[in-house]
Amino acid sequence: MSDPIYERVRNNPKFAELVRRRGRLAALLSVIVLGAYYAFMMVVAFAPDLLAQPLSEGGALTVGAPIGAAIIVVSWLLTGVYSRFANGPFEQLNNDIVRETLQ
Amino acid sequence: MIRIASATLLALLSAAPAFAAGGDLGAIEKQPVNLSAIGMFLAFVVLTLGITYWAANRTKSASDFYTAGGGITGFQNGLAIAGDYMSAATLLGLSSLVFAKGFDGFIYTISFFVGWPIILFLMAERLRNLGRFTFADIASYRLDQSKIRTFAALGSLAVVCFYLIVQMVGAGQLIKLLFGLDYAVAVILVGVLMVVYVTFGGMIATTWVQIIKACLMLGGGALLTLLALHHFGFSLEAMAQSAVDSHKDGIKAMGPGTMLADPVSAVSMSLGLVFGTAALPHIMMRFFTVPNAREARKSVFVASGIIGFFFLLVCILGMAAITIVGTDPQFFEGGKVGGKLLGGGNMPIMHLSKALGGDLFLGFLSAVAFATILAVVSGLALAGASAISHDIYARVIKKGQCTEQEELRVSKLASLFLGALGVLLGIAFEKQNVAFLVGLTFGIAASANFPILILSMYWKGLTTKGALWGGLAGLISAVTLVILSKAVWVVVLENTAPIFPYEHPALFSMTLAFLVTIVVSKLDRSEQAKAEIAAYDDQFVRSQTGIGAAAASSH
Numbered sequence: 001m002s003d004p005i006y007e008r009v010r011n012n013p014k015f016a017e018l019v020r021r022r023g024r025l026a027a028l029l030s031v032i033v034l035g036a037y038y039a040f041m042m043v044v045a046f047a048p049d050l051l052a053q054p055l056s057e058g059g060a061l062t063v064g065a066p067i068g069a070a071i072i073v074v075s076w077l078l079t080g081v082y083s084r085f086a087n088g089p090f091e092q093l094n095n096d097i098v099r100e101t102l103q
Numbered sequence: 104m105i106r107i108a109s110a111t112l113l114a115l116l117s118a119a120p121a122f123a124a125g126g127d128l129g130a131i132e133k134q135p136v137n138l139s140a141i142g143m144f145l146a147f148v149v150l151t152l153g154i155t156y157w158a159a160n161r162t163k164s165a166s167d168f169y170t171a172g173g174g175i176t177g178f179q180n181g182l183a184i185a186g187d188y189m190s191a192a193t194l195l196g197l198s199s200l201v202f203a204k205g206f207d208g209f210i211y212t213i214s215f216f217v218g219w220p221i222i223l224f225l226m227a228e229r230l231r232n233l234g235r236f237t238f239a240d241i242a243s244y245r246l247d248q249s250k251i252r253t254f255a256a257l258g259s260l261a262v263v264c265f266y267l268i269v270q271m272v273g274a275g276q277l278i279k280l281l282f283g284l285d286y287a288v289a290v291i292l293v294g295v296l297m298v299v300y301v302t303f304g305g306m307i308a309t310t311w312v313q314i315i316k317a318c319l320m321l322g323g324g325a326l327l328t329l330l331a332l333h334h335f336g337f338s339l340e341a342m343a344q345s346a347v348d349s350h351k352d353g354i355k356a357m358g359p360g361t362m363l364a365d366p367v368s369a370v371s372m373s374l375g376l377v378f379g380t381a382a383l384p385h386i387m388m389r390f391f392t393v394p395n396a397r398e399a400r401k402s403v404f405v406a407s408g409i410i411g412f413f414f415l416l417v418c419i420l421g422m423a424a425i426t427i428v429g430t431d432p433q434f435f436e437g438g439k440v441g442g443k444l445l446g447g448g449n450m451p452i453m454h455l456s457k458a459l460g461g462d463l464f465l466g467f468l469s470a471v472a473f474a475t476i477l478a479v480v481s482g483l484a485l486a487g488a489s490a491i492s493h494d495i496y497a498r499v500i501k502k503g504q505c506t507e508q509e510e511l512r513v514s515k516l517a518s519l520f521l522g523a524l525g526v527l528l529g530i531a532f533e534k535q536n537v538a539f540l541v542g543l544t545f546g547i548a549a550s551a552n553f554p555i556l557i558l559s560m561y562w563k564g565l566t567t568k569g570a571l572w573g574g575l576a577g578l579i580s581a582v583t584l585v586i587l588s589k590a591v592w593v594v595v596l597e598n599t600a601p602i603f604p605y606e607h608p609a610l611f612s613m614t615l616a617f618l619v620t621i622v623v624s625k626l627d628r629s630e631q632a633k634a635e636i637a638a639y640d641d642q643f644v645r646s647q648t649g650i651g652a653a654a655a656s657s658h
Contacts, residue, residue, distance in 0.1 A: 003651075005650065005651075006640070006641040006645070006650070006651075009644045009648060009650065010640065010644060015647070015648070018648075019647055022647075026224040026225060027224075029224050030220075030221055030225060033217060033220045033224075034217070034221065037213070037214075037217045037373070038370075040213070041210075041214075041363075041366075041369045041373060044210055044359045044369060045363065045365065045366035045369050046366065048358060048359035048360075049358070051206070051359055052206075052355075052357065052358020053358075055340075059340055059343075059344070060340060060344040060347045061339060061340050061343045062206070062357045062358050064206055064357070064358055064359065065206075065209070065343075065357075068209050068210070068213050069415060071213055071217070072213060072216050072411045072414065073411065075216070075217060075407075075411075076219075076407050076408050079219070079220050079223050079224075079404045079407050079408075080404055082220075082223055082224055082400070083223070083401060083403075083404040086228070086397075086400055087397050087400055087401065091397055094647075094648055098648060098650055102650075
């Protein structure tokens with residue numbers, strides 16, 4: 001007993017396109033963020049010395065500092081990438097679907 | 104030179120000479136009454152009470168009360184989410200971790216952050232499109248209304264209560280220390296203000312309290328960071344070099360240490376933090392305050408930018424404190440550098456603000472810390488009240504057959520009840536070490552709430568039976584493992600060795616919850632299960648497009 005409105009959306013090829021494209025982007029970005037983070041955690045657990053190397057000869061800052069900061073900054077930038085696509089072209093697609101369905 | 108205790112105390116008291124006599128000289132932890140801090144905090148309270156009065160006139164319907172009528176913009180909501188997440192525990196706890204453990208504290212900070220992008224990529228739009236007032240709305244969308252809603256509401260309440268105790272105990276100790284008020288007075292003050300914000304101003308007032316507090320915290324943190332950088336000639340390398348010279352671990356403090364050396368603890372902790380964050384009821388509730396999925400995405404972008412920026416500041420502050428606070432005898436009990444910090448291990452950032460900005464800045468940061476606790480407990484109380492009134496009362500007990508006004512009245516009573524409970528538990532737990540409650544909060548959120556939530560949105564095959572058994576398995580295993588871990592088994596129950604060797608249960612309890620949910624759902628061949636699986640297709644369309652989702656009211 002599916003709702004006829006939802007049935008109409010499902011039959012709209014644009015819906016399949018929206019789900020596929022947005023889903024692919026979300027999955028890709030999640031893999032990048034979680035992949036980078038868990039790779040970092042595995043280095044922390046198994047090869048901590050890699051992160052403890054000094055940035056410059058005799059310096060106190062280690063390579064771990066910029067790498068850790070980069071994980072935060074890059075994953076934030078990726079939320080910007082997702083929002084840009086999802087609120088731009090995908091939202092347009094979504095609005096088309098809603099309009100075509102409810103007219 | 105080692106100064107004697109009384110000399111240090113005298114130095115401390117001279118900070119506020121006129122009020123020293125009122126301070127409790129017996130307990131070193133309780134500081135003299137700090138007038139500038141109290142003044143600034145009062146200004147915050149007056150402002151937020153004014154907002155509550157304004158919000159009360161606009162809070163007429165249930166939707167106004169629970170979600171500010173869905174009329175909050177993405178940017179405002181982003182600030183408010185950041186306000187909800189940057190609690191006193193993050194400001195004080197993370198900076199003191201960096202202060203004490205160096206790089207390990209930084210790793211912890213990163214783990215606290217990574218949940219945010221994941222919430223955006225996998226959850227934000229579906230949360231917004233499926234939910235109305237509470238996370239139980241989503242979990243019970245196509246499953247058995249009374250069973251799943253009851254379970255989800257109880258899961259929310261458990262998380263809210265444990266977190267509330269943590270915040271209340273933190274509030275009492277912090278305020279006793281910074282403002283020189285009695286522990287019980289501080290806890291009651293927090294409880295009363297929280298109930299006033301929530302019952303009269305609902306989500307509108309709570310949101311604005313969060314926004315103001317987020318701005319104050321961000322401004323204070325940025326200013327303190329500038330002062331700290333200035334102290335080291337705006338060179339991070341100079342700051343790090345000096346930290347290495349001052350820290351007891353020397354250069355080792357700048358690389359991963361022993362805290363997370365074991366991969367099982369590291370993964371278990373990060374799973375709990377990342378996915379527990381995603382299932383905290385007061386955080387999820389914020390997604391229902393924006394008008395649509397578009398604004399929901401924008402709010403996570405704004406929130407994660409602010410949280411990430413603030414976390415980086417907090418780490419820099421922790422590193423600066425290693426030198427500035429860690430080598431200054433005035434911040435140690437009895438003036439013994441390297442001994443016990445005045446006020447306990449969570450205080451480095453407060454001492455840092457005094458060292459760099461004097462008593463006025465310390466007062467400001469103390470007021471911000473108090474405001475922070477107030478804002479976070481308000482969010483918690485609202486989430487708990489809506490679980491009681493919307494889920495349990497209106498949907499389960501009354502089966503949807505009650506008026507909006509009745510539901511609103513119950514939610515106000517519920518927040519009053521939660522306020523009283525928070526005060527009582529806060530006083531009861533005064534002398535307890537409540538660190539285990541943080542593990543419990545995130546463990547339950549990640550193991551009992553998160554699997555049901557994510558599977559209900561993503562997995563067609565989920566059935567009521569599966570969700571219920573899986574959720575129970577996650578709940579029981581998370582609670583059991585926390586009890587058997589060091590934080591309870593050794594610290595609270597005073598046994599010699601923990602039975603469960605890790606601090607965070609999520610790796611085991613969350614995996615178990617997913618497994619049980621999937622297996623039981625697969626084995627469920629009932630008619631009801633078939634109907635629930637069939638209903639996924641319509642839910643999927645709504646979760647993707649927002650068609651049929653509650654729209655914003657005009658505000």
